[in-house]
Each structure stands twice: as structure tokens, then as C-alpha cells.
Amino acid sequence: xxxPEYWDLDVEITQPCYESIKMxxxxxxxxxxxxxxxxxxxxxxxxxxxxxxxxxxIPEYVKFFQWYAPSKCWGYKGAVEDWxxxxxxxxxxxxxxxxxxx
Numbered sequence: 001x002x003x004p005e006y007w008d009l010d011v012e013i014t015q016p017c018y019e020s021i022k023m024x025x026x027x028x029x030x031x032x033x034x035x036x037x038x039x040x041x042x043x044x045x046x047x048x049x050x051x052x053x054x055x056x057x058i059p060e061y062v063k064f065f066q067w068y069a070p071s072k073c074w075g076y077k078g079a080v081e082d083w084x085x086x087x088x089x090x091x092x093x094x095x096x097x098x099x100x101x102x
Contacts, residue, residue, distance in 0.1 A: 003068045011060045011067065014053055025069055028087035030080060038062065039074040 003025055006018050013021075023029035024039075034054060037045035038061045046058055054061075065074045073083040 009064070009068070011064045013057055013060050013064055017054065017061070021064070021069075024080070024083070025073055028084040030084065035061075036080050039065070039079050040077050041075055042077070 003022055006015055009018070017035055020029075020031045020035050024031045024035070030036075031039065032049075034046065034049040034051075037043075037049055038058070043058075046061075047055065050058065072086065073079060
């Protein structure tokens, strides 16, 4: 899954968080505590780990995931761990197929 470039988004999120989310969705890189809380639908943790800019943008992050992210990568406790495993498994299958087809 490739998400739109930052300037093409219809939501208002910070660019550093966008980069973190993009790396998470596309590469399986573990995000920081604020983004992890958003991904796992943990409102209390989202609020307590947000900085002064992101606290106001929490609804925008939720919209981002609703509109742009694969449904399997967010929305429940443990989503980050599960998504990273899915991407690792897909990468392993792809690499295995490349070795058998050469």
C-alpha cells in the first residue's frame, strides 16, 4: 500500500507524524507512542502522549487512518504488532518466491 504524498492529503496532520505513519504502513517501522496510541484506538493514551500541536489534530489522524490506511493496520489494541508481522511475513514470501523463480 502506498499512501498519498503529504501535500496531497485531505487531512491536517503534522509532517513528522505523516513520515512516521508512512514508514509504519509501507515498511513496518514501529511508530512512536502518540501514533501507536492513535493506531490502537487508545484515546486516553493519545491525549496524554500528544504534544501541543497534535492534541488539536487527533480527529485528523483518525480521519487519515479511515481514509488512507489499510484496515488491517489500525483500529485495535495490538494492531501495530500485527501489522509489522504481516509485512514481515509478506516480505519473507516475496523473497522466497524470488529465490525459487531464479
